[in-house]
Amino acid sequence: MDISSPHAASTIDPKLVTRVVKGEQLAFHQLYDQSSPILYSMALRILGSREEAEEVLQGVYLDIWKKVVRYDLGRGTPIAWLITLTRSRAIDRLRTRGPRVRRQITPIDDAQTGQIAERNAGQFESQADQALQNLIREAFANLPQPQQQAIELSYYEGLSPLEIATRLDQQVDAVKTHIGRGMSKLRESLQLYWEQDESA
């Protein structure tokens, strides 16, 4: 069920979240199946630990089910809300560790996911998500390396411009400029996709 679900994470219907809030079991299953691969991948990228990524996801889904956190349309699409929520919790967890030591994912860890990971090989199941994946990968790959690094360190490791500057041996203003320019280029690249999406 998890693997063969044809539903895209990028197109989760807001009504599905409403049904989950009402306590509907099937809706909860569907929301999990649609959103967990991207949320888990992101939590794993931030924390570098499968156990911690699992704990973050467990907290997020349980809080949705128990209505500790609530979705409203003003917060954007359901997946935008879920990504923001999961990222925020993963970054908080990363910061509470104290020293910025990230446990790298070892080959043994990779083997533990078994055949599921092999079947997917880093790809989304749905075509809509795959299209978005290709688009953002291409747009990101076209950025100069300092811009890529600055955005990644900020978004996935929660580092401040000062910390990034120290790590990359750059000026703080230069780091800010890299992030600003990089994000601006990504916005331009995604603009056409959003326009097509809206017209569809």
Added chain:
Amino acid sequence: MTHEALERAVPLYVVGALERAERQTLEAHLLSGCVPCHTAFKEYQSVAVTLPFGLAITPPPRALKGKILAARMPVSAIEPTAQSPAKPSLEPGEWMNHLFPPSSPSAISFDWVLGLVFLAVLIILAALSWNASTQGNGDTEKLAELQAQAETAGTKLTTLQKQLSEREESLTQAREELQRRMAELAELRDQLIQREAEVDDLKAQLAQRGGRSVRIP
């Protein structure tokens, strides 16, 4: 900060790269209703949440879903019954709840029967008093007949009340039984998911040990 500086800070804000003071200044500016900055904020926010779509996707372990389902079971077992009367429409799997009327309408119908009984008694009494005033004491036989009819009607109504109560009770029992069965079904489904997760783990372990083309049903 100038407006230009605030606008430049928006992309840094969405990736969490602003210091607290800068962040608070920008948030105050966004709350002030600056349309260009708010539009830029929405667009950059969309860019930020699109970034994870570029990652290599690693599906979570199957066991995680089982864990989450197990952790939320105490709540899920209570909530559907507590919330069902407030639901505005039929949800998938819930249509069975609507085979039986909820408790409030049946209570209303019971009150309605009692009201009818009371009304019937009132009509009979009115008829008796009217007869008494128009015909005096002359027709005692008719009075006795009317009294007998009233008693018969009363008996019939009492029987009807008993039957209604019995049916209501059996419906309540059936509804409770159905809810219990549905809860059992949900639990079974969750157990099945957990078993599937365990099977996947076993498959993964077998694959690690170099086992080839091992099929577990």
